[in-house]
Amino acid sequence: MSAGEPQGKEFVKNSLRQLDDNALVRVLGNILVSHPQLAPGVVAAACPALTYVPTAALTKKRSSGVVCKADTDGGLIDCAELQNVFGCKVYVARKQLGTFTVGQEVTFAVLMTGDNKPQAFDLVTPSGMGTAGTAKSLGGAATSLGGIMPEISPGVFTNLEVDANGDKVLGQFLGMVRSVDDEKGFGFITSDQLKQFGINEDCYVHKHYLGLEFTTGSEVSFTAFLDSRNNRPRAKDLQAAQGQVGPQSGMTSVLAGDKNAGDRGVLGTYVGSIKSFNPAKGFGFIVCPALKKEGWEGDVYLHQKHAKDSPFGVGDSVSFEAYLFQGRLQGRNLEAPGGMSAQRSEEIAAMGGCTGMGTMNGGMGMG
Numbered sequence: 001m002s003a004g005e006p007q008g009k010e011f012v013k014n015s016l017r018q019l020d021d022n023a024l025v026r027v028l029g030n031i032l033v034s035h036p037q038l039a040p041g042v043v044a045a046a047c048p049a050l051t052y053v054p055t056a057a058l059t060k061k062r063s064s065g066v067v068c069k070a071d072t073d074g075g076l077i078d079c080a081e082l083q084n085v086f087g088c089k090v091y092v093a094r095k096q097l098g099t100f101t102v103g104q105e106v107t108f109a110v111l112m113t114g115d116n117k118p119q120a121f122d123l124v125t126p127s128g129m130g131t132a133g134t135a136k137s138l139g140g141a142a143t144s145l146g147g148i149m150p151e152i153s154p155g156v157f158t159n160l161e162v163d164a165n166g167d168k169v170l171g172q173f174l175g176m177v178r179s180v181d182d183e184k185g186f187g188f189i190t191s192d193q194l195k196q197f198g199i200n201e202d203c204y205v206h207k208h209y210l211g212l213e214f215t216t217g218s219e220v221s222f223t224a225f226l227d228s229r230n231n232r233p234r235a236k237d238l239q240a241a242q243g244q245v246g247p248q249s250g251m252t253s254v255l256a257g258d259k260n261a262g263d264r265g266v267l268g269t270y271v272g273s274i275k276s277f278n279p280a281k282g283f284g285f286i287v288c289p290a291l292k293k294e295g296w297e298g299d300v301y302l303h304q305k306h307a308k309d310s311p312f313g314v315g316d317s318v319s320f321e322a323y324l325f326q327g328r329l330q331g332r333n334l335e336a337p338g339g340m341s342a343q344r345s346e347e348i349a350a351m352g353g354c355t356g357m358g359t360m361n362g363g364m365g366m367g
Contacts, residue, residue, distance in 0.1 A: 036085075043112065064107045064126065065090065067100050070244075077106065082118050092120040099173050099193055101221065101244050166228035170199070174241055176248045177218040178202055180210060181324075187216075189235045190250025194224055201266045202250055203235035214238055219245035230290060232268030267291070267322040267329075271337045274314050275299055277307065284314075286331050291322060296329055306332040 016024060032039045065079030068089065075097045077090040090110070100106060100123055108120040160168040175191030185207035194203065203224055214220060219242050222235040270288050277284025282304035291300065300322060312318055312334060320331040 041116070061110065062107050063090070063110055063120075064105065067092075067097070067102050067104050067106060070097055070100065070102050075100075077108065077120050079118075082110065086118055088117060090118045090120045092123065096121055096123060098123065099171060099221075101174065101241065160226075163225070167234070168226040168228070170194075170197075170224040170226065170233075172221060173224050174219070174221050174245045175203070175235075176245055176251055177205075177210070177214050177216055177220060178248075178250055180214075180216055182207075186210075187214075189220065189222060189238075190248050191222075191224070192248050192250075194233070195249075199224070199233050201233055201268065203233045204267060205235040205238070209236050209238045211238075213240070217251070219243070227268075229294070230268050230270065267324070269319060269333075270322050271317060271319050272300065272331075273317050274302070274312055277302065277314060279304070286318065286320060288322070291329070298329065300329050300331040302331050306330075306334065310334050312336075 016027065019027065032042065063079050063081055065077040065082075067075055068078040069076040072094065074094045075092045077092055079090050082088075082090055090108070091113070092108070105126055106120075106123045107126055108124070109122045110118050111121055113119050160170065162168055173191050173193045175189045175194065178188045178190040180187035187205050187207070187210055188202040189205050190202045191199075203222070204227075205222070209222075219240070221239045221241040221244070223237040225234055225236065226232065227234050270290050272286040272288030272291070275285045275287045284302045284304075284307065285299035286302055287299050288296075300320070302320075317337050319335045319337040321333040322329060322331055324330070
């Protein structure tokens with residue numbers, strides 16, 4: 001270091017201090033343009049100690065690339081532009097990656113990590129559509145910078161895309177075909193990704209989307225949506241995703257050889273009326289117009305284990321979960337849809353509920 005260098009630095013600092021704010025910003029900007037390698041260090045020193053990251057960092061200065069790695073720890077994006085600058089691929093956190101998979105093209109905002117490496121945020125497709133793991137798909141439910149996804153459920157999805165049928169599109173997900181009923185023409189897809197976002201039911205999928213290609217155990221990517229008729233999850237636009245899905249919790253019993261596991265698909269929550277109940281035989285039936293409109297023939301079977309101590313009687317309206325077991329449409333988890341009075345519920349409950357042997361007109365104890 002020469003003797004005159006400290007004096008030279010002081011001269012530069014004093015000269016800069018004499019500039020007005022606008023001129024100083026222009027000078028510093030020109031320096032960073034001519035020496036771009038200095039910009040990350042300047043930003044790291046200024047944000048968030050002196051200022052916050054401007055929105056332009058997420059909306060204007062975006063890059064594009066292809067997802068080249070995606071696993072439980074996060075992923076990497078291959079971006080030629082940033083590779084030339086930083087000499088590495090772009091890291092993306094697991095919750096920012098969402099349901100994007102290897103080979104998908106994405107655009108993204110770039111922020112710097114503590115060790116001066118690029119990290120991707122706010123991933124979307126080139127057409128501007130997000131997936132379940134992005135802020136755009138959830139209507140801003142995700143935080144843009146932190147990559148933190150809140151606990152959500154179908155009731156709190158906001159600003160979802162609504163298609164021509166009135167269905168609410170949730171985004172793209174990965175999952176596994178859990179069961180296929182060739183006779184009835186439908187199946188179910190189980191997806192741990194979807195369950196992470198509060199959708200705890202398997203997705204119903206019509207045979208039109210299954211075709212001949214997808215069978216029980218097939219790994220798929222699919223578009224998940226909420227059916228406008230009952231707000232239950234459905235799947236469409238299936239694509240092969242072999243090797244990208246991995247073990248799914250909903251497939252445990254199927255893969256273990258449980259012959260009935262493939263028949264336990266949950267269709268959703270519906271409202272119907274109790275048509276009959278025979279306590280001696282231990283079962284009854286629920287009639288549900290909504291299920292019949294969906295193509296399900298016959299009434300819903302109600303076993304006494306799901307009716308025991310229930311405060312409902314024959315003729316009462318009930319909300320229930322419809323599901324398949326051994327190929328039969330059945331009901332469980334009975335609740336009041338709001339139409340039964342508290343007094344009526346208490347009267348039937350006092351008689352033993354669904355298994356009671358009382359003689360009240362319309363009660364479950366009536367054959």
